[in-house]
Amino acid sequence: METLLEILEELHPDVDFENCETLIDDKILDSFDIVTLVGEISDEFDITIPVEEIVPKNFNSAKALYALIERLIEEE
Amino acid sequence: MHFASFEFILFLIILVVLYYLIPRKWQWVLLLAASYVFYSFAGVGNFAYILITTITTWLVAIKMDKMRQHQSDYLARMKKEMSREDRKAYKAEIKARQRKWLIACLVVNFGILAVLKYAGYFQISSSLGLVLPLGISFYTFQSMGYLIDVYRGTYESEKNLAKLALFISFFPQLIQGPISRFNQLKETLFAEHTFDSKNISYGLMRILWGFFKKLVIADRLFYAVSTIISSPNEYQGAYILAGMFFYAIELYADFTGGIDIAIGSAQLLGIRLNENFQLPYFSKSIAEYWRRWHITLGTWFKDYLFYPISVSKTMLNLSKKARKTLGDGVAKRLPIYIASIIVWFTTGVWHGSSWNFIVWGLMNCFVILVSQECVPLYNKFHERFPEAGRTGWYRLFQVVRTFWLMSFIRTLDLYPQVGTTFRLYASVFTVWNLPELFQGGLMQLGLTGADYIVLAAAVGLMLFVSLKSRSESFLEKVSSRPIVVRYATYFAIFVFILIFGAYGIGYDSNQFIYSRF
Numbered sequence: 001m002e003t004l005l006e007i008l009e010e011l012h013p014d015v016d017f018e019n020c021e022t023l024i025d026d027k028i029l030d031s032f033d034i035v036t037l038v039g040e041i042s043d044e045f046d047i048t049i050p051v052e053e054i055v056p057k058n059f060n061s062a063k064a065l066y067a068l069i070e071r072l073i074e075e076e
Numbered sequence: 077m078h079f080a081s082f083e084f085i086l087f088l089i090i091l092v093v094l095y096y097l098i099p100r101k102w103q104w105v106l107l108l109a110a111s112y113v114f115y116s117f118a119g120v121g122n123f124a125y126i127l128i129t130t131i132t133t134w135l136v137a138i139k140m141d142k143m144r145q146h147q148s149d150y151l152a153r154m155k156k157e158m159s160r161e162d163r164k165a166y167k168a169e170i171k172a173r174q175r176k177w178l179i180a181c182l183v184v185n186f187g188i189l190a191v192l193k194y195a196g197y198f199q200i201s202s203s204l205g206l207v208l209p210l211g212i213s214f215y216t217f218q219s220m221g222y223l224i225d226v227y228r229g230t231y232e233s234e235k236n237l238a239k240l241a242l243f244i245s246f247f248p249q250l251i252q253g254p255i256s257r258f259n260q261l262k263e264t265l266f267a268e269h270t271f272d273s274k275n276i277s278y279g280l281m282r283i284l285w286g287f288f289k290k291l292v293i294a295d296r297l298f299y300a301v302s303t304i305i306s307s308p309n310e311y312q313g314a315y316i317l318a319g320m321f322f323y324a325i326e327l328y329a330d331f332t333g334g335i336d337i338a339i340g341s342a343q344l345l346g347i348r349l350n351e352n353f354q355l356p357y358f359s360k361s362i363a364e365y366w367r368r369w370h371i372t373l374g375t376w377f378k379d380y381l382f383y384p385i386s387v388s389k390t391m392l393n394l395s396k397k398a399r400k401t402l403g404d405g406v407a408k409r410l411p412i413y414i415a416s417i418i419v420w421f422t423t424g425v426w427h428g429s430s431w432n433f434i435v436w437g438l439m440n441c442f443v444i445l446v447s448q449e450c451v452p453l454y455n456k457f458h459e460r461f462p463e464a465g466r467t468g469w470y471r472l473f474q475v476v477r478t479f480w481l482m483s484f485i486r487t488l489d490l491y492p493q494v495g496t497t498f499r500l501y502a503s504v505f506t507v508w509n510l511p512e513l514f515q516g517g518l519m520q521l522g523l524t525g526a527d528y529i530v531l532a533a534a535v536g537l538m539l540f541v542s543l544k545s546r547s548e549s550f551l552e553k554v555s556s557r558p559i560v561v562r563y564a565t566y567f568a569i570f571v572f573i574l575i576f577g578a579y580g581i582g583y584d585s586n587q588f589i590y591s592r593f
Contacts, residue, residue: 027367030363031378031382031383032412032448034383035383035386035387035411035412035415036408036412038386038387038392039387039392039395039407039408039411042392043396048389048392049387051228051383051384051387051388052228052229052230054379054383054387
């Protein structure tokens with residue numbers, strides 16, 4: 001989780017990623033951010049995020065995103 | 077059948093009466109019949125294309141679903157016999173087979189769209205007798221979106237061919253969108269609906285508001301815009317600025333008016349369509365503008381083209397390679413830049429087969445990417461002047477800047493020759509004829525002084541309603557008012573259209589601008 005928070009904070013230092021649950025709904029992360037994020041996560045966690053997983057419920061909070069990463073690691 | 081026509085009003089009245097009279101389980105069947113009747117008005121010859129799309133989409137979606145079902149049955153059966161690697165390999169094999177079907181269906185359907193749309197460009201349409209079928213750009217995108225969703229396993233395929241046919245041909249959204257997603261629309265499209273007076277009054281009000289925008293504003297401004305673009309040698313400088321301003325309002329009134337009629341018509345039937353606009357002219361950047369204008373097309377491109385390209389394995393590998401040789405900055409930007417250029421090129425091509433639309437798309441892309449690069453600069457400015465960024469004046473500056481930037485880019489829609497548009501851009505800064513425009517020039521554009529007064533009042537009303545709708549729907553607000561105020565508002569808009577709308581027996585309202593895309 002720490003690594004993920006670091007990646008997120010580097011992207012938007014002013015956002016409280018630990019508590020925010022509306023990163024997509026409130027348009028805090030845009031499509032360019034998502035692409036950067038997917039690239040960094042793939043590198044850092046050595047997983048592939050398939051395009052069908054790029055949906056708001058997976059990216060709305062750091063917690064949800066971390067759950068996705070754990071699930072993908074499990075499936076790899 | 078044109079939305080702004082007497083035939084459409086008659087068609088809608090008959091449909092709504094029948095819809096609430098017949099047994100509710102047949103309502104969706106009636107909608108399919110009505111949609112096909114609506115479509116037949118555009119020429120029975122067009123049916124072949126929509127039927128090919130419907131049938132191929134239906135068959136391939138079911139085929140892909142069956143493969144997925146077979147996969148899960150097989151994996152459950154072989155749970156003990158197969159290793160982790162075997163399971164992975166098997167899944168990959170099934171996915172590859174599904175992908176072959178998906179690609180074949182995409183090629184057939186986008187192939188039809190491309191041939192019909194671009195035959196004109198290669199000047200073979202007339203020799204082959206090809207005509208662009210009504211709404212093909214919209215229903216192709218909608219059905220292919222459905223197919224990709226089934227491939228991704230987002231939801232299951234629709235087994236009933238007639239239901240899928242209705243999803244693809246549902247008449248309110250057929251001509252100019254909004255482009256719906258199957259899992260969202262099916263909730264209300266196939267449901268049984270009881271008569272609800274709220275749906276009727278909201279639906280009627282929304283349709284009335286659409287007619288108001290189309291007939292009072294768009295069809296009136298059409299004359300001024302047509303006059304200005306008809307003669308690029310005569311109308312330059314300030315006339316181009318006036319043309320940009322008029323066209324911005326005309327296009328907004330035309331397109332949102334058409335969408336209002338579509339959403340209102342669906343609401344009369346108890347069906348909910350997605351909103352397609354969110355006050356785009358109040359956007360503070362071009363990227364934001366595109367998130368608020370023609371939303372359903374923008375999200376289609378984002379979900380089915382931008383992400384698949386930008387997060388694909390090939391792109392991520394390319395980015396990794398770039399990191400080693402060209403550094404972190406290039407590596408991060410590469411997927412975004414390549415995907416954006418492809419998306420905007422495609423968006424341009426979607427709008428039309430001539431070069432002006434491609435340049436239009438790429439100019440949007442260029443401005444969005446440059447703005448993205450300027451973010452650190454903006455941040456520095458805000459750090460240095462923290463107060464300035466928070467003022468209403470700064471926000472107003474951002475809104476006005478975005479409006480005019482978009483107006484400049486949008487001029488590429490108007491002139492088929494890209495060179496002409498750039499020559500006219502230059503004229504804005506070199507030809508000084510602003511006084512001439514206000515000393516009689518405006519009166520030579522096909523509109524009278526009375527027309528400008530009507531336009532000012534109508535656009536003022538549109539602006540007022542837009543500002544009032546920022547927190548909640550204007551209709552909700554009006555509905556909560558006493559009955560006298562409510563009906564006075566409805567009646568006032570109706571009378572306004574009756575007196576000032578460009579219509580009448582024998583008057584053929586202009587075709588909606590987006591229906592030609």
